[in-house]
Amino acid sequence: MHIIITDGWLAKSQAMHLTGIRLVGLGVLASLLLMLTSVTAYHWVFLEGVRQGWPGFSSVARIVAPKRAETSALYMRENLDAMARKLGEMQARMMQIDSLGERVAGLAGLNPEEFKPAPAGAGGVLVGGRSLSMDALNSAMDDLSQLTGSRVDWLTVVESRLFDQQMQRNLVPTQEPVLGARVGSPFGFRIDPITGKSALHTGLDFPADTGTPIFAAAGGVVIVQDEHHAYGNMIEVDHGNNLITRYAHASRVFVKKGDIIKRGQKIAEVGSTGRSTGPHLHFEVWVAGVVQDPRRFLNAGENLAAAELRAPRKP
Structure with a gap:
């Protein structure tokens, strides 16, 4: 295709030759410009007309809007x-x-x-469900x-x-301080093994081999760790509420004064230090400054464990 452009003022003419490819490119460009112009016109004229309430635009909007609203x-x-x-x-x-x-x-x-809170009563005949x-x-x-x-x-x-x-x-001493050990001398009056006379035994004796672990019967704070002439290597633990336990005759001690210990923690090993005739743990419980029978506390722990095992488990 030949296009001739004439300029009267310059008295010149110029010829342009367009091939098929150029024609297609010009056509695509023209189409894009037309689409862009149409979209711009729609947004500017139609939407502006609907917003401003121009005559005739409201009816057209009612035709287009239902589908979008639906x-x-x-x-x-x-x-x-x-x-x-x-x-x-x-x-x-x-x-x-x-x-x-x-x-x-x-x-x-x-x-x-x-x-x-008490549940509010509710009920009635189901007539039919509906969306919320x-x-x-x-x-x-x-x-x-x-x-x-x-x-x-x-x-x-x-x-x-x-x-x-x-x-x-x-914090209550209910755990056996020496696991599996039998009780030798119980709490109460007995014939003293050294003097041979009647005397009050203020705790429980747990005979065991030297080096057998001694465990804390309850959690608490170590308030005494010392070597006593009668108790030998001794530990006292404060459990609060005026409750104290004492562990005596240990061969080795693994805690010191001021330590916070847990229930079942290894605190010492069985020995025969102090006033003793053989390796064993002497265990005492004191409440408000009065010595108590430790067996009462240990029995309470055993009964509680047995009750938990017997308790039915709900699904």
Whole structure:
């Protein structure tokens, strides 16, 4: 194709030769410009006309808008249904938490009904289900949030009670200080093995080989670690509440004054130091400055362990 361009002022003419490729390129460019112009015109003229309320544009908008509104409503409906299903799952989980909390509260010696709000009565004939609205869904979510908060408070109380009980158990000397050892001399009056006269034996004797581990009967703080003329290598542990245990005649000691020890921790080894006729552990329990029979505490620990083994386990 030949195109001749004439300039009258310069009295010149110029010829242009366009091949097929150039024609196609010009056509594509022209199409793109036309599409861009159309889109710009739509956004500027049509949408502006709808916003400004120009005559004739409102009716056209009512024809175009329903399809878009229908699509948006369907999308919103699907999301609300998905959220409603998730809400149902959360409510089911909350029922499981309530069931578990009741069992744990029973272990803590608490009555769940004292902390749980009484459920409101609900029921009736099921006429037909319908999808939740946004307001109804928000209301259900608020109710679930309040219920969750109350359950958290309730379980916090249960946790606190269990923690207190565990601490009390750990601070009461109920564990055998020498595992598997039989009791030699019990608490009370006996014939003293050295003098041969009647005397009060203020603890329990656990005969064992030298070097046998001695374990703390409960957790506490070491307040005495010294060598006594009668008790030999001696340890005293303060468990709080005016409760003290004493371990005597040790061959080796592994703690010092001021140490914080745990229940069942190895603190010494059996020996025959001090006023002793052979290797053994002399174990005492003192409450408010008065010596007690350690057997009462050790028996309480054995009974508690046996009760826990016999207790039925709920699924």
